[in-house]
Amino acid sequence: MKLYIxxxxxxxxxGCNGPKNLSSKSNQPQESNEQEYLPLIPAEYIEANPxxxxxxIDEAPAYPKGNQGISEAIRAxxxxxxxxxxxxxxxxxxxxxxxxxxxxxKDIEIARGVHETLxxxxxxxxxxxxxxxxxxxxxxSVEFTYTIPISFKLAGH
Numbered sequence: 001m002k003l004y005i006x007x008x009x010x011x012x013x014x015g016c017n018g019p020k021n022l023s024s025k026s027n028q029p030q031e032s033n034e035q036e037y038l039p040l041i042p043a044e045y046i047e048a049n050p051x052x053x054x055x056x057i058d059e060a061p062a063y064p065k066g067n068q069g070i071s072e073a074i075r076a077x078x079x080x081x082x083x084x085x086x087x088x089x090x091x092x093x094x095x096x097x098x099x100x101x102x103x104x105x106k107d108i109e110i111a112r113g114v115h116e117t118l119x120x121x122x123x124x125x126x127x128x129x130x131x132x133x134x135x136x137x138x139x140x141s142v143e144f145t146y147t148i149p150i151s152f153k154l155a156g157h
Contacts, residue, residue, distance in 0.1 A: 059136040061099045061144050063129070070129065074150060077128040081117040085154065089115045092149045093122040101141040103132040111147050122150045 063069050084090070091114035098107040108126050113119040126148075134141040 057135065057137060058139060061103070061135040061146075062133040070148075073129050074125045077125045078150075079121060080152065080154075081121060084115060084117045084152065088154065089118060090152045090154050091115075091118065092151045093118050094147055094149050095122045095126050096145060096147040097126050099132045099134060099144045099146065101134055101143055103134040103141075105129050105132070107145075114152065118152050121152075125150060 065072070092112075093114050094111040096107075096109050096111040097105050100106050105126060108123050110119045110122070113122075135144045136142065
């Protein structure tokens with residue numbers, strides 16, 4: 001069973017600090033070596049919008065350090081292809097992917113692309129994401145589909 005959630009994270013990969021962590025958890029460093037998994041859909045949002053989620057989701061997929069962790073992973077694997085840079089190609093690539101029942105990213109595809117070279121970088125960045133804590137429905141792990149934008153912006157344009 002797949003649940004489809006359009007979850008757009010405002011990533012400006014170049015020249016920003018990434019999105020703020022929307023979770024109520026502290027941003028203090030962890031003393032443990034264990035990774036803290038934060039849900040991609042904040043509990044406060046689910047609680048404030050029960051009609052959207054009631055009976056549909058028990059637990060949203062979670063990523064180490066939540067949205068901030070995704071933003072950091074994308075920035076760590078991001079590069080601007082010389083062909084795109086030399087030709088002034090920029091824009092926002094929307095990447096769709098499935099978080100499987102095992103928490104692994106799969107079925108990565110471009111929902112809306114800009115140019116083949118930028119699209120390939122966006123796919124590369126998503127492919128490098130670590131394993132998620134899978135989402136749950138009725139106590140069982142289920143697949144979730146997410147779509148996120150990755151922005152490519154050249155300085156001075």
